[in-house]
Each structure stands twice: as structure tokens, then as C-alpha cells.
Amino acid sequence: MKRTHYHPLSVTLHWVIFLLFVVALATIEFRGEVPKGDPLRDLLRTIHMHAGQLVLILVLLRILARQLLGVPPELDLPRIQRWGAQAVHLLLYVVMIGLPITGILFTQAGGGDVVFFGTTLPVLMAKNQALRGPIKDVHELMGNAVYFLVGLHILGALWHQFIDKMPILQRMSWKSSRKP
Secondary structure, eight states: OEEOSOOHHHHHHHHHHHHHHHHHHHHHHHHTTSOTTOHHHHHHHHHHHHHHHHHHHHHHHHHHHHHHHOOOOOOOOOHHHHHHHHHHHHHHHHHHHHHHHHHHHHHHHTTOOOEETTEEOOOSSOOOHHHHHHHHHHHHHHHHHHHHHHHHHHHHHHIIIIISOOOHHHHTSSOOOEEO
């Protein structure tokens, strides 16, 4: 039997990570509209940080799941499209790991504690105001890149599904179809 779809755990991790990115991005965007000093602003930052930390944990689990559970064979695409898809996926993984790490480092460089559901994380970086700005810049650059990369990812999936008539969307669904 040849696998034609991702394992249900990989599918679940894919969609949960996507939803956590939506939460992280929506809360930080909305936070910018809330006046300083408003308790809602701190709550939105906390939600943003927890969502980002969960992304980091789940993306590491997703990488492990890919290794242990495998992936369906690549679709038969022209080389340039296959290369583009691989590049976008690689960059998405870089951002999914890099954003939470730079967020942690940015917070700690400012002297703040990073708390994950009531537990203070170990300090990875001592307070360092000189590095805080550059780390924040990298964090924000990656945050803005997420919109572009996710957009490319979605457009590519829709293109392959509806223009190339390939079953790309079914590969990342919970439907368990197998071909002999």
C-alpha cells in the first residue's frame, strides 16, 4: 500500500500550528491598537507569547513525526515548482522555529522573564539592551515574512489543486485514503 496522505498526527500538527500562528499574529496586531497601560495590552502579549511558544514545541514534534511516520511521496511537479515548494517549506520551518526563539531572546535581552503557563523558562540570554533592538528587528522581520510565506504556501496548494488538478489538499486532510 502506497501512502497518499500525511499521517493524521502530522495533519493535526499542521493545522494546530497554523491556528496558533493566526492567534499569535492577530493578538500582536490587535495589541498595537490598545493604549499603553490598558490591562488588555498585557493579556494580548501573554497570549501572543504562549501561542509562539506552543508553535515552537509543536513544530519540533512535527519534525519528529515526519521522521518517524514518514511523508507521502512528492507529487510529480516540474523541477522549478518542486524547488519552489521545498524552499517555501524550508523557510516556513525556519520562521516557525526562529520566531519563538527570537521572541524569547528579545524578552530576556530586555530583562524580562519568559513564562510558559506559569513556569518561568531558563534564561538563555542575560539582560543586554544593546542586543535587544537587533533581536526585535529580526523577530519582526520574520513575523512579517510569515504573511508572505503562508500566502505563497496557500497559493501554491490552491494552484496545484485547482489548476494542475493534483490532490494536494487531500494529502493534508484527515481522510485516510491509500492506493495499492
